[in-house]
Amino acid sequence: MSGYEQARMLLLLARKDLRVSKILAEAPKPESEAIGFHLQQATEKSLKAWLIYRAEISPKVHDLSLLLSALEDAGEDVSPFLSMVALNPFAVQFRYALYEDEPFVWVEIQEQVNRLVAHVEALTALFVDAGKTCVRQHKVLE
Helix, strand or coil: CCCHHHHHHHHHHHHHHHHHHHHHCCCCCCCCCHHHHHHHHHHHHHHHHHHHHCCCCCCCCCCCCCHHHHHHHHHCCCHHHHHHHHHHHHHCHHHHCCCCCCCCCHHHHHHHHHHHHHHHHHHHHCEECCCCCCCEEEEECC
């Protein structure tokens, strides 16, 4: 699979995780651990797509700070996305424990993650639409 195909797949999966997080957040009793997990996953997949697009090796880690550092080391401006490191505990820790801290304002975090996904889509010229097509420089990738 080419780098563009990998990036495309990761962005499609990131969009799915973002949609699932919105569904869960709108439930009568939102479960913070599940919402946070899907937002962390959307962020992680977007950052990995960005790294792959840059022809950088995407580390097999869940730590968003390491992924952001790798992008920064590659010369990318990641400053608008640094706050997403707060989602790190949802990758592993809160999958096996209860989240009992102050509740997140999920709508705000979902908007931040959506901005990241959109940024990576625009940066990589991989625009994913509802029909799950991927357009890069006006060519459809098969």
